[in-house]
Amino acid sequence: MTWNRKQIAARVAQDIPDGAYVNLGIGIPTMVADHVPAGRELVLHTENGMLGMGRAAAADEVDVDLINAGKVYVVEEPGASYFHHADSFALIRGGHLSYCVMGAYQVGQNGDLANWRTDDDDVIPGVGGAMDLAVGARHVFVAMDLFSRSGVCKIVPTCTYPLTAPGCVERVYTDWGVFRPLGDHVEIVELADGVDAAELRARGGGVFG
Amino acid sequence: MDKVMASAAAAVADVGSGSTVMVSGFGPPGQPEALVTALLESGATDLTIINNNAGAGGVAISALFAAKRVRKVVCSFPKAIESTIFDDLYRAGELELELVPQGTLAERIRAGSAGIPAFYTPTGYGTQLAEGKETMVIDGRPCVLERALRADVALIRAHRADPSGNLVYRKTARNFGPIMAGAATTTVAEVGGIVALGALDPEHVVTPGALVHRIVVGADTGPTTGAV
Numbered sequence: 001m002t003w004n005r006k007q008i009a010a011r012v013a014q015d016i017p018d019g020a021y022v023n024l025g026i027g028i029p030t031m032v033a034d035h036v037p038a039g040r041e042l043v044l045h046t047e048n049g050m051l052g053m054g055r056a057a058a059a060d061e062v063d064v065d066l067i068n069a070g071k072v073y074v075v076e077e078p079g080a081s082y083f084h085h086a087d088s089f090a091l092i093r094g095g096h097l098s099y100c101v102m103g104a105y106q107v108g109q110n111g112d113l114a115n116w117r118t119d120d121d122d123v124i125p126g127v128g129g130a131m132d133l134a135v136g137a138r139h140v141f142v143a144m145d146l147f148s149r150s151g152v153c154k155i156v157p158t159c160t161y162p163l164t165a166p167g168c169v170e171r172v173y174t175d176w177g178v179f180r181p182l183g184d185h186v187e188i189v190e191l192a193d194g195v196d197a198a199e200l201r202a203r204g205g206g207v208f209g
Numbered sequence: 210m211d212k213v214m215a216s217a218a219a220a221v222a223d224v225g226s227g228s229t230v231m232v233s234g235f236g237p238p239g240q241p242e243a244l245v246t247a248l249l250e251s252g253a254t255d256l257t258i259i260n261n262n263a264g265a266g267g268v269a270i271s272a273l274f275a276a277k278r279v280r281k282v283v284c285s286f287p288k289a290i291e292s293t294i295f296d297d298l299y300r301a302g303e304l305e306l307e308l309v310p311q312g313t314l315a316e317r318i319r320a321g322s323a324g325i326p327a328f329y330t331p332t333g334y335g336t337q338l339a340e341g342k343e344t345m346v347i348d349g350r351p352c353v354l355e356r357a358l359r360a361d362v363a364l365i366r367a368h369r370a371d372p373s374g375n376l377v378y379r380k381t382a383r384n385f386g387p388i389m390a391g392a393a394t395t396t397v398a399e400v401g402g403i404v405a406l407g408a409l410d411p412e413h414v415v416t417p418g419a420l421v422h423r424i425v426v427g428a429d430t431g432p433t434t435g436a437v
Contacts, residue, residue, distance in 0.1 A: 086319040089312030132312030
């Protein structure tokens, strides 16, 4: 049985230590905030200019000047701070964020990350802060479904989509389990309960050994 | 010194066709809606717009794109869930796009205001967005040379101003305002309200008045928190 999106997010949260400053991307990464183990404090960064971001705002809490990078209304945590965009990215680029969690189109077995455009020229490219996060955060985690909708493994021998950054991904959290790109292959750190390792290897195009 | 203008129209009246215009905002917060609306109504066209989200997130800036007043856009994330204006123009080849990583965009603007002609950064190295740019290995780390961005006019949004142009911001609406201020020949600030000279705590001023040339009063987005 593969993990659902909540279980993937919870598994990521297990590996982020107390006191970390963390940037969470859109999708499964956003859900990491809902699964932080009790007693552990993470400080969330949103790249539009805030540390100490709280949960999504309820209807009666909406402030039109307070959104996150996914353009969702949020609330402040006590001790929050606001800063301009260059300072926000100085936090990222200066190595002051301990972790970032992003989605991906492809992850190479060498840790290459491709998550800003595909090979479809009809899709408008948008990079946002992905390249800054990939290069600047001290630990780069990817959270995604392991296979595309058409069943193609998204951990690949060599990325075919344009890169976001070379060699930056430390761990990949997926519905099938947790993986670590090691260069010439990908280490299986942990499999979801009941997932068949032989089937994974067969569908993985050789990256899992 | 009083930099307050009678109207948004007066504040952008000398922005000519062919101008390069910075517009603050990330999503709706921080968009100078009154100034961009005035720019649209002025009829200026063939504009280059520097804005993080391009035709997304602001009503007025979307209208500027829809009216085909924009020749080129410099941004990091042109995609919008709520609008296809940008997509349609881009696919039709009616719009030139310079896509810049978000942190590099912010730093290029900051450099433009700070008198720094260019800087090296590891962001983007080895990617399509660094193609054709000079590179250098610094302390073992490959970096890309990125040039400062400047504009003819910066249209920014702040929470409060005093008449001399000192500005404070509100929550995530701060975003590009403090760095676009000073990165253009003329900086125009749209604010939610104007307070008397001396009413802003000098310790809390975010943008000093020297960077702001004109002030216009727009909509007030919310209550002031803290010391204003």
